[in-house]
Amino acid sequence: MNQHATSTPIVEVENLGKRYGSLAAVDDVSFDICRGETFALLGPNGAGKSTTIEILEGYRDRTSGTVRVLGVDPQKADLAWKARLGIVLQSSAEAAHVTVREQVEQFAAYYDRPRNVDEVIAAVGLTEKAKTRIGKLSGGQRRRVDVALGVIGRPQLLFLDEPTTGFDPEARRQFWQLIRSLKADGTTILLTTHYLDEAAQLADRVAVIAAGRLVEIGPVDTIGGADARTPVVRWRDESGLHEKRTSEPAAFAARLHAATDGEPRDLEILRPTLEDIYLGLVGASRVPSTALIPGETAHV
């Protein structure tokens, strides 16, 4: 947890449910987000991430449960409440005919204590495009305009709904840097993503949602539990491929070395990545578990 995180809840979600007819898009989801914390909602497409975040933003009404964002029920919120939020929606709005600077400057005026327009444009890496009309920007550049509009009002709480979709790796890294600096300023961040490396890089805690239900919540390095992280030693002998899960893989490999009287064939020590653990969690709620996906494991 970062140094700014305190126990004051900024977001409180209890038994949240959202139904569309007979379909439960969100089912009995509960979590809190503390001041200064960066919290990631992970899950496959259609899992209920966006529905959840849009309920917190006040765009959708919940069917059941209680929600408080900055101490206020989003269904009864006013403009002063909105002024404390920054919202980056999943899809960009057009505004093709105004320049980046005109758009950021326009939104800055809606807030009482906005950030500096040029600083924000620089922070999202669009200084050279400041006088370009948004319609002429690439998809990734437009996304950065969205982020600029999300942070211009100096929000206490920033919602980022799949912010880096369409970014190249370089742009993604720059974006992470931007998020870290917002975090350092004390901004509380709720992020949805399906990039696990993004969650691992940015989030203090993650919640995994699958089929509308919360299947796991906790700091990134603990989700799935300790067992899911137990390394695997894999090797081959005359009878084929073997795997051994052990918390002491080096000692096991040494014993193996002694026993086989030479270098074991195809020896690997595999440590499950966040992705393996995540796929295990998401898979467990839908299809039989495939905790270890060949080829996706980290080599130690």
Place this chain on the structure above:
Amino acid sequence: MSEQTLTRPVSTGLPALSRGRGIRLGLKRIAYEIRVYFRVGDQVFFTFLFPIVMLSIFATAFSTSGNVGTNPDGSGGISQGAYFLPGMIAAGILLSGVQNLATDIAMEKSDGTLKRLGGSPLPVMSYFLGKMGQVFVTSFAQLVLLLLVASVVFGIELPTEPEKWLTLAWLYLLGIVTSAVLGIALSSVPRTGKSATAVVIPIVLVLQFISGVYLMFTMLPEWLQNIASLFPLKWLAQGMRSVFLPESFAALEQNGTWDLGWVAVNLLVWCVVGLVLCRLTFRWIRKDS
């Protein structure tokens, strides 16, 4: 739940917003809206310049067809251009309000602009001030340009009596406000931005044809005149004719007079209907769509 909210420390972290920001942001939106308006080419052509283009076509194409309202011996009367000028002014007001706002807002609804604004602390009132300001400025510029072209290019005589200009002023104001609120109300009909022009343009076009803009109103069959009389454009065009045509032309109207009182009543009724519809139908987003 409300008592609970009061005791929570974070709920005190919402400072009140500065006073008068609704108006201030409305003015800010007006400048923004006007800038965007003139950057969209098809908007400028089909809304802003269209009545001027149509007047030019009418004045040129029918320049050899002789005057309207001549004496029995063929003398007197006014040119075709002069006869159609009031209709074009009325049509311009309709386009600047109804067509412009209905398509513009429907597009903004479907491309996510309204959703984004709805998530910002911009008051709805400021958004509408911006739209109304844009409509006022663009339609006023259109009116001035139309009168200039009529007078300078086609030598159409403009009225000199101050009371005629006073009539023009209230007709314009009432007409543009009514047209703008009807545009906002109509913007909630198209389900997508792409279908907006397909929904709006036929309505506006048909109204122009049956309301005496492109065709002489008195040439239409009576049943069609009666249908047109339900809608505001017929009355607005009639009011505009009272400003720009000689007094003797009043005899050609449906009731043989300009009926300015009924013009005002019809426009006011549509204005109120439009306001009620706006209030009932406008949302930043369709929740739970």
